Amino acid sequence: MQFVDEVKIFVKSGDGGRGCLSFRREKYIPLGGPDGGDGGDGGNIWIEVDSGLSTLLDFRYKAHYKAKNGFPGLGKNMHGKGGEDLTITVPPGTLIYDAETGELLADLTEPGSRFLFLKGGMGGRGNARFMSSTNRAPRHTQPGLPGEERWLRLELKLLADVGLVGMPNAGKSTLIATVSAARPKIADYPFTTLIPNLGVVRYGGYNTFVMADIPGLIEGASEGHGLGTRFLKHVERTDLILHLLDLSDLQVGDPKENFAVINRELWRHKPEMLEKPQLVVLTKMDITEVREAAEIITPWFEEQGYRVFAISAVTGQGVEELIRAVGQELDALRQPEKPADDAPWSP
Numbered sequence: 417m418q419f420v421d422e423v424k425i426f427v428k429s430g431d432g433g434r435g436c437l438s439f440r441r442e443k444y445i446p447l448g449g450p451d452g453g454d455g456g457d458g459g460n461i462w463i464e465v466d467s468g469l470s471t472l473l474d475f476r477y478k479a480h481y482k483a484k485n486g487f488p489g490l491g492k493n494m495h496g497k498g499g500e501d502l503t504i505t506v507p508p509g510t511l512i513y514d515a516e517t518g519e520l521l522a523d524l525t526e527p528g529s530r531f532l533f534l535k536g537g538m539g540g541r542g543n544a545r546f547m548s549s550t551n552r553a554p555r556h557t558q559p560g561l562p563g564e565e566r567w568l569r570l571e572l573k574l575l576a577d578v579g580l581v582g583m584p585n586a587g588k589s590t591l592i593a594t595v596s597a598a599r600p601k602i603a604d605y606p607f608t609t610l611i612p613n614l615g616v617v618r619y620g621g622y623n624t625f626v627m628a629d630i631p632g633l634i635e636g637a638s639e640g641h642g643l644g645t646r647f648l649k650h651v652e653r654t655d656l657i658l659h660l661l662d663l664s665d666l667q668v669g670d671p672k673e674n675f676a677v678i679n680r681e682l683w684r685h686k687p688e689m690l691e692k693p694q695l696v697v698l699t700k701m702d703i704t705e706v707r708e709a710a711e712i713i714t715p716w717f718e719e720q721g722y723r724v725f726a727i728s729a730v731t732g733q734g735v736e737e738l739i740r741a742v743g744q745e746l747d748a749l750r751q752p753e754k755p756a757d758d759a760p761w762s763p
Contacts, residue, residue: 421572421650423475424515430458430483430499432537432560435545438491439553450554451493452543458536458563459483459499467527469507470614472572483534486560489542499536509575509653515567525575525653537561571649574612576628577746579651581682582660583674587699589613590729591660592629595739612650619743628654648685655749656742657682657694663709664700671713693745695723697738702728 433455440448461483481504487496506512512522522531540558547554580588596615613629630650651657659678661671675696682689696717698710707726714724725741727734 420471420473420476423472423570424479424567425475425570426480426565426567427461427504427534428480428482428565429461429502429534429536429563430485431562432456432458432539433486433488433496433499434559435540435542435557436489436491436494436496437543437555437557440492449552450543450547451491452557453489453491453493453495454542454545455489455539455558455560456486456496456498457539458486458560459501460532460536461534461564462501462503462530463512463522463524463533464503464505464530465508465510465524465527466505467508469505470574471507472510472570475570483536483563485563486536486539488560489539489557493542493544495542496539498539501536503530504533506570507572509573511571511573513569513571515569521568534564534566537563573653574614574628574650575626576614576650576654577625578617578627578656578658578742579654580627580629580658580660581651581678583662583678586660586662587729588629588660591658591697591699591727591735592627594729594732594735596627617739617742619739623743623747625743625746627658648681651682651689652686654692656745657689657692658697658738658742659694660697660699662699663706663713664703671709672716675717693749695725695738695741695745698724698726700728700730701726701733702731 435455436452438450438452440451442448461481481502483502484499486499489496506524508525508527510524511520512524513520522533538561540560543554543557546556580592582588592613592615595617612631615627615629616624617627618624628650630648659675661675663671679690679694698706698714700706701710710726714726717724723741725734725738727738729735
């Protein structure tokens, strides 16, 4: 499935139906009173979050969304039928902006939530509504009010508990394929992964967390280089970052510098991203040279305050220990804060 995370669409609620101009015409009553009914209200635009969606691809092929107009009123005081509502479904993590002003209108993170976005226009009143003691035969009606309309920009930021970051070919896709049912493309060349991949990882029996494989970043990514800022935003919503480092010959450059480069790009994109806890993961431990390099470099990261894990996603070495540690970190982050001992009691 093609991954699309930014689109621009036009939405419009339905117009209200026109009120009816009508008079009773019955036998022996040639000029009866007014009996024009009201027009129906226009259809509303609803937004619904569908957990089964993970891309904005559908909006790439259809950019205009309009609810149905209300039907006009009829004689014999019959009101017009209301226009049919239109429900637009989006994946969790979708942000909705006004395309013209840039104002954030909604941040949709709760699967299954549904809310009224644009209200349909009110139906116009028929001439029966305007009869009075001084005007027994009104010929005045109202047109329906127009519906609301807006150009919107939809932006998707994936909802995941854990984000995998690192240089291209650091082993992120291999790891997520090993610990979940995700099946990303894997190959021995940079930028194999061109779209984020999500996988559900089980730990501690029945507990699970969602892991996101973010496509490889390079220096200057926050300025649009490589895959650029397009995928940096998907790390924003994660609670925990796994920083993968490849110590093999396939990864050119000093691992310490590569580590600094990625963190620098995270900081440039949004400084608070470095406040998220990070675990350092040294990959490809099935290679002898890598194991030797890991023994040398691990103390340096530990001195910086990072927990370091050495794994081989191919053989499974260290993977179970890593997943268990990730689960423990997430459990700790999700624990509600305990009130201070001197906090006032409240029921």
